[in-house]
Each structure stands twice: as C-alpha cells, then as structure tokens.
Amino acid sequence: MRVLVAGGGISGTVTAMALKLAGHDPVVFEAYASGGEDIGAFLTIMHNGMDALRAIGADGPVIDASFAAHGVELVLPTGETAGRRDFETEGLDGPRTVTRATLYRVLQDEATRRGVTLVHGRRLTGAKTGPGGVTAEFADGTTEAGDVLIGADGLHSVVRRLIDPAAAEPRFxxxxxxxxxxxxxxxxxxxxxxxxxxxxxxxxxxxxxxxxxxxxxxxxxxxxxxxxxxxxxxxxxxxxxxxxxxxxxxxxxxxxxxxxxxxxxxxxxxDVPETRVWSTPEMVLIGDAAHAASPASAQGASMALEDSVVLAQCLRDRPDPASAFEAYEGLRRERVEKLVAAGAGQNVADGTDWLYSHHIDWDAKIGG
Ligand SMILES: Cc1cc2nc3c(=O)[nH]c(=O)nc-3n(C[C@H](O)[C@H](O)[C@H](O)COP(=O)(O)OP(=O)(O)OC[C@H]3O[C@@H](n4cnc5c(N)ncnc54)[C@H](O)[C@@H]3O)c2cc1C
Incomplete structure (x- = not known):
C-alpha cells in the first residue's frame, strides 16, 4: 500500500519506519526545507516513548543523541529542596532529553537509512479522495497519489481540517x-x-x-x-x-x-483536548494533529511515538484502511485524552505508572 505521510516530525518519521517494517510503501512530505517548527526547544522522551521506539528497533540512535535524567527535584522559593522523585528505570530507558532539532535529524536520518522516501519543502494544502484512494495537493502546485494519507502534521494540522472542517482549533x-x-x-x-x-x-x-x-x-x-x-x-x-x-x-x-x-x-x-473525528476511510490523524498535550505534561512526543507504532500495526494486521483506522482509534483515544486532560491540570506527575509502564509488543497481532 502506498501511504502518504504529511509531516516529517516525530510521528511522521516513526510511522514511516514502522510502516516499512510492516511491508508498506510510505512517502513522507515535510513542509520545511530542513527540520520543522519550534526547532529551538528541547524535550524529554519518557519510558513509554522509548518503549515505542524500541518496539521497532529505533531507540539506539535516539539514545546516542540524548542524555538521561534519573529524577526530578522540587525546589521551594526559599531555595530549599522540597522533595525528590526518582524515575523507576529498572529495565526501562528513559527519560531521555534531546533538542527537538537533533531528534528530528536523527529520526529523519534513520528513516532514510531504512529506505523511507522523505521529501523536504513540500507543504500539504489539500487532498481529494475517491475510489482509488487519495490525491494530496501541495503548496508548490504538485500532487501525489496514494492509498491513504496520514496527517502527522502537528498542532496546526491541515489534515485535521480536511477530515472535519468543523474540528476545534488548538486551545491556548x-x-x-x-x-x-x-x-x-x-x-x-x-x-x-x-x-x-x-x-x-x-x-x-x-x-x-x-x-x-x-x-x-x-x-x-x-x-x-x-x-x-x-x-x-x-x-x-x-x-x-x-x-x-x-x-x-x-x-x-x-x-x-x-x-x-x-x-x-x-x-x-x-493543546488539543478533543478531536471528534480522527479518520475517514482514506485519511487518519496521528500525534499532535489528533491530540496535542500541554508541554507541562512532558508526554506529547512519547504519545506521538506510541501512536505511530500502533497505527502501523493496525495497517499491517487489519484487512483494509478503514478497519485499521477504527482499531487504531479504539486502542488510542481513551489513553491520549486522559493524558491531555491531566496535562491541562498539570497533575501528570501524580500517579504516572499508567503512563510510563505502557508497553508495545510489535509482534502482537491487532485483532478485529
Ligand atoms: C515548546 C514545546 C516543548 C515541548 N516539550 C515536550 C517534552 O518535554 N516532552 C514531550 O513529550 N513533548 C513535548 N512537547 C510536545 C511534542 O513536541 C509534540 O507532542 C510532538 O512533537 C508531536 O509530534 P508530531 O510528529 O505529532 O508533531 P511535530 O513534531 O510538530 O511534527 C509535525 C511536522 O509536520 C510538519 N508540517 C506541519 N504542517 C505541514 C504541512 N501542511 N505539510 C507538511 N508538513 C507539515 C512540521 O514542520 C513538523 O515537522 C513540546 C512541545 C512544544 C511546542
């Protein structure tokens, strides 16, 4: 299946790598000539995000490009330490801190090394669907035909609006x-x-x-x-x-x-607390395009990584894209919306086991 992926950020590159492993033919279109948006920031990939990368054997390059943090110490306005929380790291990688620019480069290089076609400087502006699949339209006037289109185009997703013109805008x-x-x-x-x-x-x-x-x-x-x-x-x-x-x-x-x-x-x-419609039979949302969490949650990247691997598993195991998208949403929606709600209240640090201990077994078959 020829899979068009809009966005060469975290979820776009990892979905493409996972789809390649699943036997599909992904092509990634990234709007920027190099890198992507918000490139100056750094972020932390938590245990669950590292687990998703490990599921497809892509954790090594990220570990090499990042550094570890083993805990969080809270400091009071007086300068005294109020407490320390150690991250459980036994048997788990994480958290790993990395600049966004480095992470994008590492993931894009690894995807290319694995044979994924990644095209820079192609901004998706529209798409037409029909019986043969989907035709993506780009700002430079070009088009590309594929079987499905994955919207990995981040917070201000174009694909979100193509799927549902009434979709809610990101919330400050x-x-x-x-x-x-x-x-x-x-x-x-x-x-x-x-x-x-x-x-x-x-x-x-x-x-x-x-x-x-x-x-x-x-x-x-x-x-x-x-x-x-x-x-x-x-x-x-x-x-x-x-x-x-x-x-x-x-x-x-x-x-x-x-x-x-x-x-x-x-x-x-x-953040994007709720996107009512995640897919049509030919298009689907992933990562921030579907559900952006406040940076205070420190989980947006990890959730995008989980989405990527699970969506590829669904497209590998389900008989057609529409049933794959339905299975993917069934596996993902409740978890990511719980996270976004927790991030908005900034209470993600409370009871994080449900977040960190999440494990993806790449070989597990996604049933109907
Ligand atoms: C300042 C900041 C700090 C953060 N800190 C953390 C943190 O510590 N830990 C954490 O887990 N998360 C953090 N996050 C959230 C995390 O960065 C996102 O959740 C994550 O990047 C989502 O990945 P994504 O692939 O869905 O989107 P992105 O990584 O944003 O990738 C989207 C890609 O699509 C491209 N694109 C956009 N529109 C188009 C188009 N029309 N056509 C083609 N390409 C397009 C963009 O250029 C970009 O490369 C932070 C976010 C911000 C803004």
Whole structure:
C-alpha cells in the first residue's frame, strides 16, 4: 500500500519506519526545507516513548543523541529542596532529553537509512479522495497519489481540517514557554536530574547535559498574542520576558536566564483536548494533529511515538484502511485524552505508572 505521510516530525518519521517494517510503501512530505517548527526547544522522551521506539528497533540512535535524567527535584522559593522523585528505570530507558532539532535529524536520518522516501519543502494544502484512494495537493502546485494519507502534521494540522472542517482549533493553555541553553561557568548544576523551581509568578526547570551545558525552560502565565507578534520576538526579547518573571526572587533562575546568550527561544503553548473525528476511510490523524498535550505534561512526543507504532500495526494486521483506522482509534483515544486532560491540570506527575509502564509488543497481532 502506498501511504502518504504529511509531516516529517516525530510521528511522521516513526510511522514511516514502522510502516516499512510492516511491508508498506510510505512517502513522507515535510513542509520545511530542513527540520520543522519550534526547532529551538528541547524535550524529554519518557519510558513509554522509548518503549515505542524500541518496539521497532529505533531507540539506539535516539539514545546516542540524548542524555538521561534519573529524577526530578522540587525546589521551594526559599531555595530549599522540597522533595525528590526518582524515575523507576529498572529495565526501562528513559527519560531521555534531546533538542527537538537533533531528534528530528536523527529520526529523519534513520528513516532514510531504512529506505523511507522523505521529501523536504513540500507543504500539504489539500487532498481529494475517491475510489482509488487519495490525491494530496501541495503548496508548490504538485500532487501525489496514494492509498491513504496520514496527517502527522502537528498542532496546526491541515489534515485535521480536511477530515472535519468543523474540528476545534488548538486551545491556548495560558502559558508562554521560553527555552534556553547556556555554557556560562559558575551556574548551579543539575547533572542527571531535572531541578524544578516554583517562583511566585512562574515555573522554571533546568538540567545539565554531560558536556556541562545548562538546558532550561520557564513556563510563564501569559495573555495570548497573535502568532505573527510571537514569531517576531527576538532572543533578547525572550530573555527579558523570562527574566522579568523571576527577577528579585531568591532563586537561581534569573541568574541562569541572564547568563544565556542568543540560544533562547519562546512561544505560546497550546493543546488539543478533543478531536471528534480522527479518520475517514482514506485519511487518519496521528500525534499532535489528533491530540496535542500541554508541554507541562512532558508526554506529547512519547504519545506521538506510541501512536505511530500502533497505527502501523493496525495497517499491517487489519484487512483494509478503514478497519485499521477504527482499531487504531479504539486502542488510542481513551489513553491520549486522559493524558491531555491531566496535562491541562498539570497533575501528570501524580500517579504516572499508567503512563510510563505502557508497553508495545510489535509482534502482537491487532485483532478485529
Ligand atoms: C515548546 C514545546 C516543548 C515541548 N516539550 C515536550 C517534552 O518535554 N516532552 C514531550 O513529550 N513533548 C513535548 N512537547 C510536545 C511534542 O513536541 C509534540 O507532542 C510532538 O512533537 C508531536 O509530534 P508530531 O510528529 O505529532 O508533531 P511535530 O513534531 O510538530 O511534527 C509535525 C511536522 O509536520 C510538519 N508540517 C506541519 N504542517 C505541514 C504541512 N501542511 N505539510 C507538511 N508538513 C507539515 C512540521 O514542520 C513538523 O515537522 C513540546 C512541545 C512544544 C511546542
């Protein structure tokens, strides 16, 4: 089956690799000439996301390109440590921290190495369906024919609107997230751990990579501003915005932010709590296109990875795409909507066993 995949991010590349293993012929179309959106951020892949990668033997390159964190330490506004939670790691990989740019590159390289065709600079704008399958339309005026189209095109998915023109738009979570990297000496260090700080106005987290660089993020309650205005903010502007949220507090956050150069990026955070329709007989949604979680959940990438492997299993085992999409939604919807709801309340850290211990057996057959 020729499978068109819109989006060469996390779910697009991994779905394509899994489909290739399942004996299908995937082609991935990525809008950007290289990389993708929000490329400055870093993210953490939790145990369940690493398990999904391992199911198709794609965990190795991600482990090589990332570094481990073994727990989270909570720091009070006074600077005292309020508690520590160690991640259960026995027999499980994770969590692994990696920049989004590196993760995209690693997954795209691995997909290409496995024989997946991945085309950059092709932005999907529309699709027509008929008895022979689907014809995808691109911004450059070209078209591509396939049996099915997978919408792995992220938060602002075009495929979501093609499937259901009335689909809900992403919802602003009320948070603006700023990310930064610094190698400045003399800063507090957090190797192998995430140190999370609750300031009076905003939350801050940081970790130290094996080379000594500090990776930090600030989650700042904010009003929603137009996308163009957010896109125009400079590194200086983001640094000042984040610094203002912690200035004057007895915490290391402001020092870390002030010691950061131009490697600082920011943006509003959105979620997609419910997408009523996930598929038609020829098109299906995956990852953020179907269900984006707040970055506060630290699970969006891991859920996208789970989706990718499960969708490929369904397309391998079910007799036709429509029944594969139905089986996929049956296996995924409840779990991902529970996660998005927990992320919106930012209480994902409570009782995480249902999240982390999830296991995918690639050889298990997906029944009807
Ligand atoms: C700032 C930030 C921090 C985050 N931190 C974490 C974290 O710590 N842990 C975690 O698990 N998750 C995190 N997430 C969420 C995580 O990044 C997403 O859930 C994950 O990337 C979803 O993967 P995806 O493949 O569905 O979408 P994406 O990774 O966004 O990939 C979508 C791809 O589709 C491409 N595309 C878009 N439109 C089109 C089109 N029309 N045609 C062709 N291609 C198109 C895009 O360029 C992109 O490459 C974070 C998200 C953000 C924004």
């Amino acid at each position: 979570t009320g948070l603006t997230v700023v990310y930064g990297y610094t190698r400045a000496p003399g800063l507090p260090s957090a190797p192998g751990i995430y140190r999370m700080v609750r300031g009076s106005k905003a939350a801050f987290g940081f970790t130290t990579d094996p080379s000594g660089a500090t990776f930090w993020f600030a989650r700042v309650p904010d009003e929603e501003r137009p996308r163009a205005e957010i896109a125009a903010v400079t590194p200086d502007g983001w640094r000042e915005f984040a610094h203002a949220a912690f200035a004057g507090e007895p915490l290391p956050c402001a020092d870390i932010i002030a010691a950061t150069g131009d490697e600082v990026f920011g943006g509003h955070s959105y």
